[in-house]
Structure formats: C-alpha cells, structure tokens
Amino acid sequence: xxxxxxxxxxxxxxxxxxxxxxxxxxxxxxxxxxxxxxxxxxxxxxxxxxxxxxxxxxxxxxxxxxxxxxxxxxxxxxxxxxxxxxxxxxxxxxxxxxxxxxxxxxxxxxxxxxxxxxxxxxxxxxxxxxxxxxxxxxxxxxxxxxxxxxxxxxxxxxxxxxxxxxxxxxxxxxxxxxxxxxxxxxxxxxxxxxxxxxxxxxxxxxxxxxxxxxxxxxxxxxxxxxxxxxxxxxxxxxxxxxxxx
Amino acid sequence: xxxxxxxxxxxxxxxxxxxxxxxxxxxxxxxxxxxxxxxxxxxxxxxxxxxxxxxxxxxxxxxxxxxxxxxxxxxxxxxxxxxxxxxxxxxxxxxxxxxxxxxxxxxxxxxxxxxxxxxxxxxxxxxxxxx
Numbered sequence: 001x002x003x004x005x006x007x008x009x010x011x012x013x014x015x016x017x018x019x020x021x022x023x024x025x026x027x028x029x030x031x032x033x034x035x036x037x038x039x040x041x042x043x044x045x046x047x048x049x050x051x052x053x054x055x056x057x058x059x060x061x062x063x064x065x066x067x068x069x070x071x072x073x074x075x076x077x078x079x080x081x082x083x084x085x086x087x088x089x090x091x092x093x094x095x096x097x098x099x100x101x102x103x104x105x106x107x108x109x110x111x112x113x114x115x116x117x118x119x120x121x122x123x124x125x126x127x128x129x130x131x132x133x134x135x136x137x138x139x140x141x142x143x144x145x146x147x148x149x150x151x152x153x154x155x156x157x158x159x160x161x162x163x164x165x166x167x168x169x170x171x172x173x174x175x176x177x178x179x180x181x182x183x184x185x186x187x188x189x190x191x192x193x194x195x196x197x198x199x200x201x202x203x204x205x206x207x208x209x210x211x212x213x214x215x216x217x218x219x220x221x222x223x224x225x226x227x228x229x230x231x232x233x234x235x236x237x238x239x240x241x242x243x244x245x
Numbered sequence: 246x247x248x249x250x251x252x253x254x255x256x257x258x259x260x261x262x263x264x265x266x267x268x269x270x271x272x273x274x275x276x277x278x279x280x281x282x283x284x285x286x287x288x289x290x291x292x293x294x295x296x297x298x299x300x301x302x303x304x305x306x307x308x309x310x311x312x313x314x315x316x317x318x319x320x321x322x323x324x325x326x327x328x329x330x331x332x333x334x335x336x337x338x339x340x341x342x343x344x345x346x347x348x349x350x351x352x353x354x355x356x357x358x359x360x361x362x363x364x365x366x367x368x369x370x371x372x373x374x375x376x
Binding site: 058062063066071072073 | 310317343345355356
C-alpha cells in the first residue's frame, strides 16, 4: 500500500485496520510478479478464496453481534420514550405527551381548517377524599377515574392526566355538540363507576368544561376557555358540563 | 510487564489488564470515535503479555454496549487468545451479557461455537444503571 493511501486511511476516524491483511500486502505484487503467473496462480487463488471465506464469516459474526447490541439499545430507547410520556400513577399520557398530541391537532386544524374539542375534567371534592381518607384513597380514586375515562372515550380521542386531579381529553374532528355528548357520557360513567376503597364507598363525580379549537386560534386561549368553563361547572353545583358562550 | 488501566471514558470502556493475576477486564460501553486508536494498544499489550508470560489468562468482558468496529476488535482479541490456546497457553473467556438481551445472548452463544478455548457466556440480571 502506498504511503499516501495509508496516510489518508489513518486520517479517517472510526475505521477498522486493514494494514495487516495479507491479501492487501500481496495484491500489488500479484499482478506483476512472475511467480504468481500461470499455474502458480491456482495456489494463490485457493489461498485467496479461503481468506475471502474467513473474512465473510468474520463479517457476518461482527454484524450479528453488533445488531444484537444495537437492537437492545433501541428497545431501551423505546421504553424510555414510553416512560417519559406516561403518568406514573395512572398510566395515562402525561401533560407532556398531551402537548405533543395537541401540537399535532393544531397543525391539522391549521392545514385543513379542521376543529377539535377539549374537555377539561376535574374530580369533585377531591381534596376532601385526601383529607378524610388519606392520600392512598386519593390515589385509588385517581386511578379509578382514569380507567373509567380511558374506557369511555372513542378510539381516536386522547385522555391525559393534566394536573393533580385534572384530566384533559382531546377530541379530534369534533364540534361542540359532539364534545358535549362525550362529556355527558364521561360524567355518567364516573358517577356510576365503583369507587369503593377499603370497603368505603367514596362517591365520585367530575365537573367538565368544554372548548372547541378552530383553525388558527391560540391553544393557550382554548385551554383557558375549557378551564374557565370547568370552574363555572363547579360553581353551578359540580357533576355537570359547562360551555362558555 | 506493567498493568494496563484505562478509566471508562464518555464512549470508551474501562480496561484493567493485570499481568500478575492474568485477568484482563473490559467493561462498560464501547463506541469510541476512533476504535482503532483505542483497541490497537490493548491488542499490543495482550500480544506482548502472551509472548512474555505463561501465566493463565482470563478475559472478562462486561461490555454493555458496543458499536460495530469495537465488535470487530473484540473478535480480534478473541482470535489472539485462541491462537495462544492452540499453542498450549491456558486461556479462558467470560462474556457477560444482560439477561434481558436475549438476542445478544444468542449471538454470543453462536460465536462461542467458533472457538476451541474455554468460553463461558454468563447471563446476568442487572439494574439499568449498573450497566
């Protein structure tokens, strides 16, 4: 190998070494040296073939081992991504995952002039549960409500744990009447679900505020609207749905 | 011969080669920017040691992740040890794998079949931060 070539090679980073490869050492002399011409070629051809086979075998080994390490890294990466987007207690998508989902909905809304609806649901009198029955009872209620909401929404909807006892539900391609129907269904499902904890029946209801996001509106404003509506639902006596006009 | 000790770097594994005990350990993650630069001295040390000493050698690999060129050098090291084994040197290899990485376990088990020297594939359960 010429000095120039090997200098160029050693400059390249992260490359395996070929300098001690016998084939490369012969290669230049093979073409010109008389001892490699005619009949004598066969021996060298066989050596070359064996060498080539050994290299191929080596290549397959290295690739398979390397693939196996890379695939485990990929799995780890996936489980980390999954863990980072879930709420630890309820297993629902967390606030961060919901913000990703909303960003996607917004870009659809802007591109196609579609609308989507948000339902902000808050567990009624949750502080009372924590104060009188303890935090474990509170956690039990949170998980129970999460399961009920999750199983009551449509396949295309997303329900996330948005804050302490708040859940945000995103309903793609949904106008106000549709969102109201879903919200009423969620209220009914939570109110009639079994929320017994350690033999105590803990009566559990939610209040929900609805806002519909159109085209290029501001997301924070839509969320604030759902939030205001939810507080109005609480104000009007809880266990109800409210929409700000 | 002197000990070869390299602390684990950002992308390079820790190395502990002890000529007294004959224990050669490589552990951690291996994806150095230039794996040739990293592994060549290791192979040089091993060749020199095998030449100079008849001390039994154990290679213990506890590598949790390695890139393709590191894998190539790992096999180069195994080949050197296999050659020493062929010449009557007492050599043993322990390759530790994460028990959860079934695919790596299978491929290392397959690799083991290519060697005559004692070669143990050890499957271990570890917490993610220990790897």
